[in-house]
Amino acid sequence: MVPAPHTQGDRPLVLLPEDVPAIEATPLHERGLPSSTYELLRRTAVAHSELPALHLLGEGGLPWREASRWSYGTLLERVHQAANAYLSLGLPEGGVVALMLPNSGATYAALLGAQAVGIANPVNPMLAEDHLVEILALTGARLLLAPGPGVSPELWAKARRIAARLPGLRALAAVGSPPGPPDGSAVEEVGFDVLAAARPADRLLTERRPGADDLAAYFHTGGTTGVPKVAPHTHANEVYMAWALGCSGAFLDGSVVLSGLPLFHVNAVHVTGLAPFMHGRPVVSLGPLGYRDKALMAEFWQIVEHYKVTSFSGVPTVYANLPAVPEGVDISSLRAGAVGAAPLPKKVRSAFEAAAKVPMLEGYGLTEATCATATTPAFAPREGTVGLRLPYQLVKAVTVDEAELPVADCPPGRTGVLAIKGPSVFPGYLRPGPGGPAPDPAGKIFDGWLLTGDLGRVDEDGYVHLTGRAKDLIIRGGHNIDPVPVEESLLAHPEVRAAAVVGAPDPRSGEVPVAYLVLAEGSRATEEELREWARAHAPEPAAAPRTVHVVDELPTTLIGKVYKPALLQDAVRRLVLDELTRAGASGRVDVELRDGRPHATVHLDAGDGGVLSAELDRYSFTHEVAS
16 A cells, blocks of 8 residues: 655655655546636636735836735736737737746736647747747747837837848737837837736636647757757646646745746746646746846845745855855744755865855756756755655666667666656647648657656665766767866866866767866966875866866856857867968967867868868868958
């Protein structure tokens, strides 16, 4: 007989490994989950209309202690108005609303309103214009929302240029300010705030309601090479995720969640959005700049004290850059910090836990599995893991062939490529088709199992051990090197504040490790000293970085993950410049990624004349002579 799971009220909790099978003894379809994200919010707003839903810091020029607050009743009203505004603009059934917006209360309403009557397509406003056009052309976006010219003239101008290249777009809507004078564009431009405010707030102006199997959102992946892929999520995916994240206990009564990641990212939408909304808990939003807001981050711990924040979620770089906890600031409300999306250096964990006096709980997930697959139970952490699988999700490691197709399951404890099955798995990447874009599982999902591309192992209790990304492995003369242990060895140096290791091309070995380091302020360590340290402390001789570069900061994405493709491009640029010097030539070197492989073009200075061309295993560069 399966024992009953831990619960609080009617909420099942995962406090110990045995709680997972105990929860799964009840089929998921018997749990009465909402049929859609709209129904999720409606249920909460009906039950808790006056409870705070959002504290909106960083908006309207108000001091953060006086930030405006939306109740759940207000949030539902704003969602109704946004959805009804889309309908007034002619959004067809299942139509796509693209959101090129920074975080704000209006963005929460616009995103959930889009899911209530169509499909939300939030995008990173900082992506290259060509990439944004390709994403929105693929999704078939009918409406595009962007910050008005009074909020961000640059982003509004960018949105106008993008809109002009999308023949299927019905309207471009300015959020936060009027659109300004017409520019002769064929696309209708409207002020979204005024339009939405004039729409009914008490109901949706359509009888149709989305169902569990309907598509709710299109999220683009990180896009480390080429155009980001588009991952569709169903309402069932998103509602399950909101419920399953609640099994961690993070959204029990008295909890307050702080949000600083951008709403085009699944973590922000689910961990600090739909999950607390499902459980009627307040979210403290750090506003348009999120964790990049220097003024708010300087008073981060005072914000935790004032709003009695119990948890927040971020990537390792967020934790590494937190200010010191000031004397006299009471952060006793804080229960834990949640971290994921990138390997967690031990140095970052120990520094945070020593300062905040709470545990840092790792998790594991990916966009293609909605958001989260494993979280660390607060009462049963297991060192060296990224958490325990969430209820109703199955995780295993598999071996793959040269074509990266699954071959066989690995026994518990053996490393392979991680695969996931269950209600979080997306229906496949969005691809164009004769009847319009549609999810396609080919090449990614096999017999219901999502092949993640992450390397790891799963123990007998369901804890996931993540050992790295297959694409991040450095292959030195046929020997696989995981960069994470190398980075850990470098971070052990007392003057190293951040570290990243990539594989640079080498004519004999194929690839060799190269390290990029950020040093503590005032450090006098030289690159030669750091290289000696690296050799002495590397996990194995082959893993010792061939070269060490000291930089002011590591490149990161908007959510704070270290952006290794930029480091790889820099490594190739340096290599080619060295080749130029040896050849007695000079010029400019441009490096771009083509299908994930760096390609360098050398623009030789006029008069150097000579030919510089070489093939370095998987990497190549060519030359052009400057005129």
